[in-house]
Amino acid sequence: QVQLVESGGGLVQAGESLRLSCTVSGSIFRLSNMGWYRQAPGKQRELVTAITRSGVTNYADSVKGRFTISRDNAKNTVYLQMNTLKPEDTAVYYCNSKNVLGNYWGQGTQVTVSS
Numbered sequence: 001q002v003q004l005v006e007s008g009g010g011l012v013q014a015g016e017s018l019r020l021s022c023t024v025s026g027s028i029f030r031l032s033n034m035g036w037y038r039q040a041p042g043k044q045r046e047l048v049t050a051i052t053r054s055g056v057t058n059y060a061d062s063v064k065g066r067f068t069i070s071r072d073n074a075k076n077t078v079y080l081q082m083n084t085l086k087p088e089d090t091a092v093y094y095c096n097s098k099n100v101l102g103n104y105w106g107q108g109t110q111v112t113v114s115s
Helices: none
Strands: 004-007 010-013 018-024 033-039 046-051 057-059 067-072 077-082 091-099 102-105 109-114
Touching (some): 004 091, 018 109, 046 067
Parallel strands (some): 010 109
Antiparallel strands (some): 004 018, 033 046, 046 057, 091 109
16 A cells, blocks of 8 residues: 655745655655645645656646755655745645556645735
């Protein structure tokens, strides 16, 4: 069973930064495409950014230039560096792993940005 454990959420003011981490159990991580999604109250879950197992990244237009996804295969961990946060970034952020075993989600971590 693949498990994802997220950390790093919190309450910050607009313009500040946060870094989220997601650690994946087992040895499947290096073969996984990883992503960060978010869901704000009353809205659908949306893709924020993703990184393939070979390191190719893509970003939602709303976060380009402010957020950076990266991965450390030695630590089975994917990171989301979020800079210049805005109130509209407030949401629960979910880590996602897609691999040959299936599609897996973390429990979510709350990010709240005050104006």
